[in-house]
Amino acid sequence: MLTAVRDAFAGNGELTERQGAVLLVSAGTVFSLTAISLAAVEDASDFQFLTYRGASTTLAMLLLIVARRGGRPVSFAGVTRNVWLAGFTLGATSMLYILALSRTSAATTLFLLAAAPIFAALIGWVVLRERVERSTLVAIGITAVGVAITVGAGLDIGSVSGVLFASGIPVTVGLYSVLMRSVSGVDPVVPALIAGSVLTLCSAAAALATDGLGISLRDGALACVSGGIALGIGLPMFNLGHRSVAAARVPLLLMAEVVLAPLWVWIWPGETPNAATLVGGAVILGAVVWLMLVSKHATDTAPSSRAAAIPVD
Structure with a gap:
């Protein structure tokens, strides 16, 4: 497994679907570290944390670019307006994630994140005119109920x-x-690099206008775990793994993050979600899992190389 991942990372060969699935589950597990990293912060403000998270993510992407020079170099060809917009959107997602985690429970945040595949289908229909299956419409309706329950709890x-x-x-x-x-x-790697840079600049500007950039070594290290490790390692694992897995199965494999992140902060520091949040989250997860299962017939062909949704938290 490790040899196959190393070779695929260097551009020599492709992963099997099972190997890609293992990487996706591993990526979701790594992504889940952000919730407990933020929960352990002592004094840093949200924007101070985000500044160092963005900077460490950017540094990790730059190191990845250097590491890939000898195998499959990162190409910056074809960077269009949509690529820049994707990078800005990814940076905004990371900012929303931290701002949400610091103001509401990890369970509420992660359960709402689980609805991302449903919104992807809806936005794809509006923007790209992609056909929305009846099963997706049913899942959207069920998800709306779950979101309403979760939001009401919040x-x-x-x-x-x-x-x-x-x-x-x-x-x-x-x-x-x-x-x-x-x-x-x-x-x-390109939109991830853009996202890290945008997140750093915007968060630093907000931090300088309020609390400054000075934080403790402990809080800075936690921010780097959230960025340099959770995103710096998780994103490359995701990007490599999803190429070998059918796109419709990717969100289901990434449910590891949705399940583990609330669990970590439930164990420590003891953030117990209320009953309504758990019920709403169960409804959302049920809708997404059901959608993935009924879509299985469309994913039994060769794995799609099309980019899938990234839950970049």
Whole structure:
């Protein structure tokens, strides 16, 4: 497995679907570290955390570009307006994710994130005129019920801004998915590099206007775990793995993040989600899993190389 991943990373050969699936589950597991990293922060403000998260993500992408020079170099050819927009959207998603986590529960944020595949289908229909299957329409209706339950729970506990930030995440992730499908030939490292740079600049400007950029070594290290490791390692694993897996199965494999992130902060520091959040989350997860299962017949052909939705948190 490790040898196959190393060779595929260097551009020598492709992964099997099972190997790609293992990488996607691993990517979701790595992505889930962000929730507990933020929960462990002591003094850093949201924008201070985001600044160092963005900077470490950018550094990780630059190191990846250097590492790939000897095998499959990162190509910057074909960087269009949509690629830039995808990068900005990815950066906005990362910002919304941290702002939501700091204002509402991890369970609320992650369960709403789980609705991203549904929004991707809806936005794809509006923007790309992609046909929406009847099963997708049913899943959208079920998801709307789950979102309403989850949002209602958030409003009850007074986290209005957190729920609003969290509600925007599936929309931006869905938009990112559609944008990447429109520029499927671009190297996936490029929008990630743009996202990290945009996140760093925008967050640094906000931090300088409020609290400055000075934070403790502990908080800075946690931000780097969230960016340099969770995104710096998770994104390359995702980008490599999804090429060998049918696109409709990708969100299901990434459910590892949705399940694990609330679990980590439930174990420590003891953030217990309320009953309504769990019910709403179960409805959303059920809709997405059901959609993936009924779409199985369309994914039993050769795996799609088309870019799929990234839950970049």
